[in-house]
Amino acid sequence: MLIAVDIGNSHIVVAVHSGKEWIHSFRIHSDQKKTTDEYFVVLEALMNNAKISRQDITKAVISSVVPNLTRAIAKNIYNLFSIQPLMVSHSVNTNLIRETIPKELGMDLLANLAQAHYVHPDRCVMVIDFGTALTFSTVNGEGAVLGVSIAPGLVTAVNSLFGATAQLPQVELKTPPSVIGRTSQDSINAGIMFGYAGLVKSIIELTEAEIGEELYVIATGGLSRTLSPLVGRINQIAPMHTLDGLKLISDLN
Known part of the structure; x- marks a missing residue:
């Protein structure tokens, strides 16, 4: 399964993809005052409520327009699933010129x-x-x-x-x-x-x-x-x- 995280100015969207479809998606408030540990609790609770085990997630990708939250979310993805997320940047392959x-x-x-x-x-x-x-x-x-x-x-x-x-x-x-x-x-x-x-x-x-x-x-x-x-x-x-x-x-x- 893939977990994708889109960090926006107002909300963070977290979604899980399996097979050919998105099977879960969640929306939480973007809050730069929250600590890394607080976001860990939120992400862990979302996965538990969706009955997704840590072993189910094998890939992760993150896009962010809020630099202050990027590191916290990336760290928690690693802590939860033991995988390094792909950070979307201008250097990744997009098939665009x-x-x-x-x-x-x-x-x-x-x-x-x-x-x-x-x-x-x-x-x-x-x-x-x-x-x-x-x-x-x-x-x-x-x-x-x-x-x-x-x-x-x-x-x-x-x-x-x-x-x-x-x-x-x-x-x-x-x-x-x-x-x-x-x-x-x-x-x-x-x-x-x-x-x-x-x-x-x-x-x-x-x-x-x-x-x-x-x-x-x-x-x-x-x-x-x-x-x-x-x-x-x-x-x-x-x-x-x-x-x-x-x-x-x-x-x-």
Whole structure:
């Protein structure tokens, strides 16, 4: 079995792959104040609850955009399973053209692009990741990384609005009945959901105009299913896309 860990700014996703599928996935808060020992307790409990023995895990891969947590998680993977995890970096094999990978490209986005090019090797693909940051990563049919656009994520935008205003409530993001809200909750949802749908569609169209080619668009991340119908340009919703990219990188190295 393979254990894959995607360390993000808000959450850490831990998933276990066996055979041809992901059999378990867990999401925990990213907390840089936690000690290595505290993360050990959390990871051990997750494995025990899933009835996964230490001997079951034979490979591990980690991607991280939070350097302060990388060492703690890697150490605990070794302590739990006695294996050295593969750390995703720009030096690992991804089947992308290495010279085109931007130096600042995050490891999660690298996994997204590697998986996109693997699944659609002859197409220009954009991966939209609806996370803490909303990212648009594009790779062409030759495996060259064209670049990335970044905006605040939907939840980040809502939290910013809630934190900076006295009378607006914190809301659960969902598609409102109308673009013209009659309550605070509907008004915020209208502005965020329809506004971000327009942002996403605009980035897709502007990218296509710039590269002169139609994009195949993959959406992943927490709110991808909610927003995609409003965009109308999403070809595929792939909730496990980043994890699939981590497995691919593990297989290639």
